[in-house]
Amino acid sequence: MTHNLVVYLQKWKRTKEKSVMSVFHIAKRKAPFDKWEPIYVGTNAEPLYDERLSWEGKGDKMTQMHILCVLDYEFHILDNAFLVHRPGIKKHSKDKARDELIQQQTAFINKHILPEYKKLYGNRSKCAM
Structure with missing residues (x-):
């Protein structure tokens, strides 16, 4: 995690709890947030x-975020909201079958999906995949 992300995370954690939600920060999916996979309401x-x-x-949300970056979307981060991933924090484990699926999906993204998206939405140099 880059220094800027740590600073924002610490600031978000220190934000006082309120009974309403408001916008804590506005960001685009560009450095230092270029690898973000935010959950968003659209x-x-x-x-x-x-x-x-x-x-x-893997990489499924990255393709969606790539499009939103190319289209120059803004993300309004709420100060009093969070999501819990069930069943909890992921633990890294070796899974040969999943590793093979990841390789296949990554190849499919690079060979088919990204060229399609480039034709549909164009390209923006600051948008990482």
Whole structure:
């Protein structure tokens, strides 16, 4: 985690709890946030999640965030909201079958999806995948 992200995380943690939500910070998915995979609330106007990808193969949210970066979306981070990942903090474990799926999905993203997205949405040099 880069220094800037740590600073924002610490500031967010110190924010006093309120009975309402407000915007804590506005950011775009560019450095230092260029590897973000935020959970966001959107409408039907936003580009759809690519259902050809799976969570097990990783990179599925990265493609969605790449599009939103290319389209120059802003993310409004709320000060009094958070998400809990069930069943909890992930622990790293070696899984040969999953590693193979990750390799296949990464190759599919690079060979098919990113070229499609470039045609549909264009390109922005600061947008990482």
